[in-house]
Amino acid sequence: MPIAVDAMGGDLAPGEIVAGAIRAHTDDGIPVVLVGRPEEIEPGPLEVIPASEVIAMDADPGGSVRRMKDSSLVRAAEAVRDGRASAMISAGNTGATMASALLRMGRIKGVARPAIATPIPDPVGRPCVLLDAGANAECQPEWLVQFAQMGAVYSRERYGVERPRVGLLSIGEEPTKGNDLVKATHKLLAGLDWDAAGAEFIGNIEGRDLMASAADVAVTDGFTGNVALKALEGGMRSLVGALLGVFDSSDEARAAAEVLVPALAPLYAQLDPENTGGAMLLGVDGVCMISHGSSTAVAMQNAVRTAAEMVEGDLVGHLRAAVTPA
Amino acid sequence: MPIAVDAMGGDLAPGEIVAGAIRAHTDDGIPVVLVGRPEEIEPGPLEVIPASEVIAMDADPGGSVRRMKDSSLVRAAEAVRDGRASAMISAGNTGATMASALLRMGRIKGVARPAIATPIPDPVGRPCVLLDAGANAECQPEWLVQFAQMGAVYSRERYGVERPRVGLLSIGEEPTKGNDLVKATHKLLAGLDWDAAGAEFIGNIEGRDLMASAADVAVTDGFTGNVALKALEGGMRSLVGALLGVFDSSDEARAAAEVLVPALAPLYAQLDPENTGGAMLLGVDGVCMISHGSSTAVAMQNAVRTAAEMVEGDLVGHLRAAVTPA
Numbered sequence: 128m129p130i131a132v133d134a135m136g137g138d139l140a141p142g143e144i145v146a147g148a149i150r151a152h153t154d155d156g157i158p159v160v161l162v163g164r165p166e167e168i169e170p171g172p173l174e175v176i177p178a179s180e181v182i183a184m185d186a187d188p189g190g191s192v193r194r195m196k197d198s199s200l201v202r203a204a205e206a207v208r209d210g211r212a213s214a215m216i217s218a219g220n221t222g223a224t225m226a227s228a229l230l231r232m233g234r235i236k237g238v239a240r241p242a243i244a245t246p247i248p249d250p251v252g253r254p255c256v257l258l259d260a261g262a263n264a265e266c267q268p269e270w271l272v273q274f275a276q277m278g279a280v281y282s283r284e285r286y287g288v289e290r291p292r293v294g295l296l297s298i299g300e301e302p303t304k305g306n307d308l309v310k311a312t313h314k315l316l317a318g319l320d321w322d323a324a325g326a327e328f329i330g331n332i333e334g335r336d337l338m339a340s341a342a343d344v345a346v347t348d349g350f351t352g353n354v355a356l357k358a359l360e361g362g363m364r365s366l367v368g369a370l371l372g373v374f375d376s377s378d379e380a381r382a383a384a385e386v387l388v389p390a391l392a393p394l395y396a397q398l399d400p401e402n403t404g405g406a407m408l409l410g411v412d413g414v415c416m417i418s419h420g421s422s423t424a425v426a427m428q429n430a431v432r433t434a435a436e437m438v439e440g441d442l443v444g445h446l447r448a449a450v451t452p453a
Numbered sequence: 454m455p456i457a458v459d460a461m462g463g464d465l466a467p468g469e470i471v472a473g474a475i476r477a478h479t480d481d482g483i484p485v486v487l488v489g490r491p492e493e494i495e496p497g498p499l500e501v502i503p504a505s506e507v508i509a510m511d512a513d514p515g516g517s518v519r520r521m522k523d524s525s526l527v528r529a530a531e532a533v534r535d536g537r538a539s540a541m542i543s544a545g546n547t548g549a550t551m552a553s554a555l556l557r558m559g560r561i562k563g564v565a566r567p568a569i570a571t572p573i574p575d576p577v578g579r580p581c582v583l584l585d586a587g588a589n590a591e592c593q594p595e596w597l598v599q600f601a602q603m604g605a606v607y608s609r610e611r612y613g614v615e616r617p618r619v620g621l622l623s624i625g626e627e628p629t630k631g632n633d634l635v636k637a638t639h640k641l642l643a644g645l646d647w648d649a650a651g652a653e654f655i656g657n658i659e660g661r662d663l664m665a666s667a668a669d670v671a672v673t674d675g676f677t678g679n680v681a682l683k684a685l686e687g688g689m690r691s692l693v694g695a696l697l698g699v700f701d702s703s704d705e706a707r708a709a710a711e712v713l714v715p716a717l718a719p720l721y722a723q724l725d726p727e728n729t730g731g732a733m734l735l736g737v738d739g740v741c742m743i744s745h746g747s748s749t750a751v752a753m754q755n756a757v758r759t760a761a762e763m764v765e766g767d768l769v770g771h772l773r774a775a776v777t778p779a
Contacts, residue, residue, distance in 0.1 A: 250695035261624055264632040298587055298679040306590040306676040334680040335687030350632040351677050353624040357660030358681045359688045365664040366692055366724075369576035373716045383712035390699045390706055398692075 129174070130434050131212035134163035135181040135199040136219020137422050141168050144218060147427025149173060154428070157435045160212055162203040176211070178202040184420060188222030192230060200224055204231035207413040214414035214434040216405075218422035225262055228408055228415040235443065237452030239267070241410030242274045242349070243417060244281050245356055246403050250394055252340030256282050257296075260406060261353035268311040271295075271346055273450050275316055277409040278344035279326035280449045284440045285407075285433070286343070290325060294332030294342035296351060304331060308348060316346075324449060363398060401426040404433035409446060414438055455500070456760050457538035460489035461507040461525040462545020463748050467494050470544060473753025474499060480754070483761045486538055488529040502537070504528040510746060514548030518556060526550055530557035533739040540740035540760040542731075544748035551588055554734055554741040561769065563778030565593070567736030568600045568675070569743060570607050571682055572729050576720055578666030582608050583622075586732060587679035594637040597621075597672055599776050601642055603735040604670035605652035606775045610766045611733075611759070612669070616651060620658030620668035622677060630657060634674060642672075650775060689724060727752040730759035735772060740764055 132148040134141045141163060148159045149171045161168055162176045180198040182191040192201060200219060204227040206212035217224045221243075229241060243262045246254035258274050258281075259266070275293050282291035295313055297305035302313045313331065321328050332342050334355060347355070374384035396402055405418035405426070414437045418430045458474040460467045467489060474485045475497045487494055488502045506524040508517040518527060526545060530553040532538035543550045547569075555567060569588045572580035584600050584607075585592070601619050608617035621639055623631035628639045639657065647654050658668050660681060673681070700710035722728055731744035731752070740763045744756045 250691050251698065264624060264630075296680060298590060298676055298683075304590075306674075309676075333687075334683030334685075335690070337684050338688045338691040347680075348632075350624055350635075351680055354622060354660040354673075354677055354681050355684045357624075358663050358684050359660075361659075361661030362664045362685045362688050363692065364661070365576050366689065369720050370696075370717075372577065373713060373720060376716050379712050380716055383709035386705050386709035387699060387713075390702050391696075394695050394699060 129158035133217035147424035151431035218418035239453035259349035266348035296347035297331035455484035459543035473750035477757035544744035565779035585675035592674035617669040622673035623657035
């Protein structure tokens with residue numbers, strides 16, 4: 128079954144999105160179907176599921192999805208629901224992508240709320256899966272327990288971590304540190320049978336641990352997770368921008384920087400969101416990837432590869448088996 | 454009146470702490486009094502207020518402060534309360550520093566809760582004052598309003614920002630985005646007379662704005678603020694560590710890096726917590742600085758300078774005038 132790519136979603140849609148989808152088909156042999164306005168797409172060898180409407184990047188998510196039934200996002204989610212596609216990917220409106228997936232695919236039985244799982248890169252180590260990165264601004268302790276269980280499965284399926292270390296994001300390592308939500312969640316997580324889950328609960332972690340390979344999964348509510356994720360993205364951008372300024376500050380600096388480029392390139396690649404394939408909406412009954420709004424063809428090709436791997440490894444089946452029903 | 458420096462607090466206490474205090478006295482002509490165990494301190498030209506106990510870095514804050522009445526932290530706070538010192542500084546146990554200041558100095562009349570204000574450096578711009586950076590894990594909307602008012606005063610006094618732009622940290626720019634606390638706070642902040650306060654409320658900001666000079670003050674609860682601050686600190690450390698690894702990866706790289714050092718030094722200095730002077734506990738009835746646990750003599754000298762400036766500018770008087778009583 129093909130992977131459904133929302134050809135209309137993203138700052139660079141449809142051009143870069145379609146180009147990436149075609150490359151995934153041509154280079155990697157992955158079946159892909161595009162979803163969108165046929166007259167605006169040059170699909171090459173790919174099939175197109177027609178959809179006449181496009182939900183704008185800044186549109187109200189819930190209202191748009193309910194109103195725009197022939198939008199590319201809604202049609203992509205329906206393709207998964209109807210068994211015409213194995214997964215959906217969009218670089219469009221994040222809220223509308225979540226709403227489409229939730230309303231059309233539904234939740235995995237027993238899951239209270241889906242969560243956005245985003246890999247935080249470590250420049251010299253393994254990514255840490257942060258969830259929830261923004262789907263639920265207000266959370267219950269029981270939801271965070273399910274996020275922890277789903278995050279462990281995802282870390283194993285996506286990064287091959289045999290026994291993922293699950294940390295609860297807080298403001299001190301002691302179980303008594305944190306806000307009310309974290310303290311209640313800590314008690315629940317400490318009472319789970321992590322051996323049976325093939326993972327380990329390492330207790331509270333702190334913000335500084337996110338990019339330091341201190342945990343494989345970082346569990347938090349969608350408000351804190353989104354703030355932390357965007358703080359890191361913004362901080363990296365500021366620092367890289369300042370470095371590039373220094374590298375370009377004189378002829379000597381430019382010459383020296385040129386020498387360093389080959390050694391800096393892998394580091395840059397490790398941190399580049401283009402290469403991470405994007406975020407995953409865990410807890411809906413199907414594979415749903417949420418790519419960065421600025422996704423290029425490279426980013427989209429990587430997203431398709433990741434989605435195909437998750438389908439092949441039966442991510443959704445593993446999630447279903449791992450979650451304690453709410 | 455002298456500034457009281459807790460000689461016993463910090464990973465490098467008393468050596469580096471005392472050395473920094475002496476330099477502030479000798480180089481900058483700032484009156485300083487040390488607080489701690491006379492037999493463990495070589496005070497040089499400085500006076501010492503004797504205190505026989507030391508609250509450990511990882512001790513329970515509330516209990517320690519209540520029990521250890523002859524600790525350097527408690528005695529430093531008492532020196533401010535009793536008019537023997539104009540400000541207190543400690544690089545020791547953060548929670549115990551807050552508790553000492555709160556219990557001995559008390560709050561500014563009308564302030565519901567003090568907040569930790571920490572400058573987030575921008576590599577190419579002005580610092581953004583983040584508060585609360587960790588004093589209050591659970592907050593009420595009314596407290597955040599006071600944090601906003603105090604943050605605006607602090608941005609003006611500390612960084613000379615004439616008309617500070619105050620942002621509310623959230624997960625989307627629209628007033629409807631965020632958790633319940635943020636949505637309720639947004640309404641209150643939008644209803645204040647910011648012109649009268651000599652500041653401007655710019656609405657919601659996001660994590661990516663913290664290091665991008667998008668706001669002069671970022672208001673948030675102490676849980677979110679602490680996670681964001683530590684995420685940024687950890688992210689910067691990871692990235693700088695990875696860069697240093699690249700710079701040291703070959704003879705060619707080392708030679709090239711050496712050329713870049715003079716241009717990189719100011720950038721590094723801009724980001725180095727050593728130079729920011731530390732965090733300020735706003736809302737207690739006196740100047741209280743909370744320095745990084747790893748503070749060196751340089752960091753302590755900078756902290757003393759900052760404290761002296763805040764005393765001279767009557768920070769506490771300005772805070773008192775600016776806050777809407779709870």
